[in-house]
Amino acid sequence: MTRFRRRIASTSEEPTKTDLNGATRKLVELVERARAVGREQGPLVPVEALVTIERDSWIWQIVDREVLDSLSHRLVFESDNGKRREILMTSCIDTAMSAASKIVELDGGCVLIETLEP
Numbered sequence: 001m002t003r004f005r006r007r008i009a010s011t012s013e014e015p016t017k018t019d020l021n022g023a024t025r026k027l028v029e030l031v032e033r034a035r036a037v038g039r040e041q042g043p044l045v046p047v048e049a050l051v052t053i054e055r056d057s058w059i060w061q062i063v064d065r066e067v068l069d070s071l072s073h074r075l076v077f078e079s080d081n082g083k084r085r086e087i088l089m090t091s092c093i094d095t096a097m098s099a100a101s102k103i104v105e106l107d108g109g110c111v112l113i114e115t116l117e118p
Contacts, residue, residue, distance in 0.1 A: 071116055075100055078110040089116070 071089040073096040090096040100111040
């Protein structure tokens with residue numbers, strides 16, 4: 001088991017002040033360590049939320065198999081840099097068109113409507 005270093009001063013002395021150069025050096029070291037850890041971890045994988053919390057209400061994101069089977073279209077948002085992100089799925093083309101036009105009206109960008117394989 002590793003031992004933890006004491007981070008609280010054992011004596012009450014004047015706090016150590018860091019000048020601009022020292023603060024910059026510490027920040028650069030912190031950023032370098034964060035990037036090194038990120039490289040070791042590899043690429044991140046998006047994970048969909050199972051619950052959405054809004055104010056005092058929790059909305060669980062669990063869907064019945066029957067609902068999944070009835071879905072026919074998927075809306076995919078394509079950002080300016082070409083990245084694609086699935087937004088939602090609908091059960092008919094009219095709902096998909098309505099949702100896509102509202103999203104484009106509010107946010108701009110490109111929303112693709114794809115049919116789901118039967």
